Amino acid sequence: xxxxxxxxxxxxxxxxxxxxxxxxxxxxxxxxxxxxxxxxxxxxxxxxxxxxxxxxxxxxxxxxxxxxxxxxxxxxxxxxxxxxxxxxxxxxxxxxxxxxxxxxxxxxxxxxxxxxxxxxxxxxxxxxxxxxxxxxxxxxxxxxxxxxxxxxxxxxxxxxxxxxxxxxxxxxxxxxxxxxxxxxxxxxxxxxxxxxxxxxxxxxxxxxxxxxxxxxxxxxxxxxxxxxxxxxxxxxxxxxxxxxxxxxxxxxxxxxxxxxxxxxxxxxxxxxxxxxxxxxxxxxxxxxxxxxxxxxxxxxxxxxxxxxxxx
Amino acid sequence: xxxxxxxxxxxxxxxxxxxxxxxxxxxxxxxxxxxxxxxxxxxxxxxxxxxxxxxxxxxxxxxxxxxxxxxxxxxxxxxxxxxxxxxxxxxxxxxxxxxxxxxxxxxxxxxxxxxxxxxxxxxxxxxxxxxxxxxxxxxxxxxxxxxxxxxxxxxxxxxxxxxxxxxxxxxxxxxxxxxxxxxxxxxxxxxxxxxxxxxxxxxxxxxxxxxxxxxxxxxxxxxxxxxxxxxxxxxxxxxxxxxxxxxxxxxxxxxxxxxxxxxxxxxxxxxxxxxxxxxxxxxxxxxxxxxxxxxxxxxxxxxxxxxxxxx
Numbered sequence: 001x002x003x004x005x006x007x008x009x010x011x012x013x014x015x016x017x018x019x020x021x022x023x024x025x026x027x028x029x030x031x032x033x034x035x036x037x038x039x040x041x042x043x044x045x046x047x048x049x050x051x052x053x054x055x056x057x058x059x060x061x062x063x064x065x066x067x068x069x070x071x072x073x074x075x076x077x078x079x080x081x082x083x084x085x086x087x088x089x090x091x092x093x094x095x096x097x098x099x100x101x102x103x104x105x106x107x108x109x110x111x112x113x114x115x116x117x118x119x120x121x122x123x124x125x126x127x128x129x130x131x132x133x134x135x136x137x138x139x140x141x142x143x144x145x146x147x148x149x150x151x152x153x154x155x156x157x158x159x160x161x162x163x164x165x166x167x168x169x170x171x172x173x174x175x176x177x178x179x180x181x182x183x184x185x186x187x188x189x190x191x192x193x194x195x196x197x198x199x200x201x202x203x204x205x206x207x208x209x210x211x212x213x214x215x216x217x218x219x220x221x222x223x224x225x226x227x228x229x230x231x232x233x234x235x236x237x238x239x240x241x242x243x244x245x246x247x248x249x250x251x252x253x254x255x256x257x258x259x260x261x262x263x264x265x266x267x268x269x270x271x272x273x274x275x276x277x278x279x280x281x282x283x284x285x286x287x288x289x290x291x292x293x294x295x296x297x298x299x300x301x302x303x304x305x306x307x308x309x310x311x
Numbered sequence: 312x313x314x315x316x317x318x319x320x321x322x323x324x325x326x327x328x329x330x331x332x333x334x335x336x337x338x339x340x341x342x343x344x345x346x347x348x349x350x351x352x353x354x355x356x357x358x359x360x361x362x363x364x365x366x367x368x369x370x371x372x373x374x375x376x377x378x379x380x381x382x383x384x385x386x387x388x389x390x391x392x393x394x395x396x397x398x399x400x401x402x403x404x405x406x407x408x409x410x411x412x413x414x415x416x417x418x419x420x421x422x423x424x425x426x427x428x429x430x431x432x433x434x435x436x437x438x439x440x441x442x443x444x445x446x447x448x449x450x451x452x453x454x455x456x457x458x459x460x461x462x463x464x465x466x467x468x469x470x471x472x473x474x475x476x477x478x479x480x481x482x483x484x485x486x487x488x489x490x491x492x493x494x495x496x497x498x499x500x501x502x503x504x505x506x507x508x509x510x511x512x513x514x515x516x517x518x519x520x521x522x523x524x525x526x527x528x529x530x531x532x533x534x535x536x537x538x539x540x541x542x543x544x545x546x547x548x549x550x551x552x553x554x555x556x557x558x559x560x561x562x563x564x565x566x567x568x569x570x571x572x573x574x575x576x577x578x579x580x581x582x583x584x585x586x587x588x589x590x591x592x593x594x595x596x597x598x599x600x601x602x603x604x605x606x607x608x609x610x611x612x613x614x615x616x617x618x619x620x621x622x
Contacts, residue, residue: 040410040413041413041416041417042409067388071382073381073384073402074385074405074406075406076403076406077378077402078406078409078410080406081406081407081410081428081431082431083410090384091382091385091388091405092384092385092388093388094385094402094405095385095386095387095388096392098351098352098389098409099351099389099394101352102352105352117392120392120393
């Protein structure tokens with residue numbers, strides 16, 4: 001059994017490779033819900049949806065999120081009713097938020113709802129929201145304290161980040177199954193996701209870091225920073241704002257308490273020695289997942305490094 | 312001030328004429344909510360929406376309901392998630408249901424929500440849901456007890472109707488403003504709507520019939536039955552199933568306790584004497600509202616018969 005800690009687009013692309021290397025029913029993905037947000041009374045879970053749509057083959061490949069070929073007619077009408085519509089929810093995409101919201105209102109937990117639609121999409125891996133309780137990632141910036149989607153989507157990640165708050169994270173519990181999935185895994189992978197606002201909230205939940213240390217499985221992380229820049233999203237700008245070095249080394253350092261193996265891009269070969277000085281095995285490869293071939297190669301390498309026999 | 316009791320399509324078409332004859336801010340429409348229904352956790356008010364979309368110029372003219380040129384992508388996706396999707400909710404249309412549901416959940420009443428979006432659509436008439444409390448029209452048929460939309464839309468009104476139940480009508484109160492709108496009107500019009508399941512639920516609410524009798528204004532009704540058939544919808548089949556005569560006379564008879572004037576179609580001239588024997592003034596005209604010209608003519612005639620000076 002493989003357990004993956006995941007954010008949105010980068011994780012989803014890696015998982016597309018992983019399900020081709022490991023039988024999906026042996027994979028548990030623990031997904032960040034710190035970016036969850038309510039629009040028009042509907043509960044949206046961006047990272048869960050991106051992972052689900054990507055694995056179901058429905059994702060808009062260019063954007064990396066939402067449903068390919070979707071239309072935005074409902075959103076246009078909501079705008080006419082006076083709503084702010086900077087968060088692009090397509091008509092096909094809205095179905096999932098309507099469904100989720102209905103089931104949550106009826107008393108199901110986020111993890112029960114997620115399990116039900118993951119199965120509707122024909123997927124056989126397990127997707128666990130990191131928590132059934134609300135954790136809200138907020139970003140302190142020179143423009144004030146912003147909700148994550150406000151910072152990211154409404155304002156285009158243009159503000160200087162001076163801090164990150166994970167509201168509710170101290171009170172929240174990991175979803176039932178999260179700790180066990182970590183403790184009982186044969187291998188654990190931190191996907192190439194934003195270490196601060198995708199993997200960070202999962203790590204900040206009660207007991208998660210301890211479980212990663214206690215697990216007998218090896219823990220492997222893949223750097224989302226390549227050549228000093230984030231492949232997708234604002235990780236680099238956030239790290240810079242927080243006074244961190246923007247490098248794969250910095251990511252390895254953030255994870256060094258519990259990570260055994262760190263996969264970084266060939267272009268960062270100069271950082272190998274520093275990463276190894278953290279007591280972490282550094283592996284160099286091509287981490288840019290252009291197509292299915294590269295995704296599968298990266299997943300195969302991770303599985304090999306974790307010394308897991310899959311087939 | 313004119314007060315109109317209204318159902319869906321027939322009433323909406325009549326109101327398109329009325330707003331051209333009377334200043335819209337002098338019109339209050341009391342709309343049936345017995346057909347209201349929840350789909351996918353969203354509150355849908357079919358008659359209010361039909362009236363609103365029609366007056367806003369957005370309605371699908373052919374169907375008489377929904378938004379013209381709408382797409383059904385969200386509904387397709389809901390179907391993939393396992394929902395029954397026999398009730399056609401278009402993408403643009405869904406915005407209104409999402410909006411209404413959000414505001415209801417936040418604690419606003421149906422009439423407050425309705426007022427807010429009627430104004431968003433640029434309309435200056437007053438639309439009052441008949442009640443802020445739930446009244447559910449159910450139809451007893453040879454296929455069992457059915458919700459109205461189930462009878463009407465899902466099963467195509469094909470079942471023999473043996474009874475009509477208005478669940479909750481005894482406990483429900485008319486919306487604030489309904490009784491006053493009737494008592495203080497200069498003229499009252501029962502639109503050409505289904506007398507059993509559109510006008511009937513409004514009349515069944517506490518105090519409504521009494522107010523119609525007590526109002527000093529004249530009460531005028533327009534027959535939705537022309538030449539022994541309903542122009543739209545299942546009124547004729549329902550009346551037949553309940554053992555009623557399917558005629559304009561039968562409609563006049565149902566309203567005879569409080570109606571002063573009854574407008575019926577020229578084709579029903581043979582029924583004039585019988586209608587007048589009910590103590591009701593019968594007026595014959597062309598009631599079929601093919602276009603705006605006919606709608607306006609019918610509205611003008613009603614206003615003239617009510618002896619209201621408008622301009």
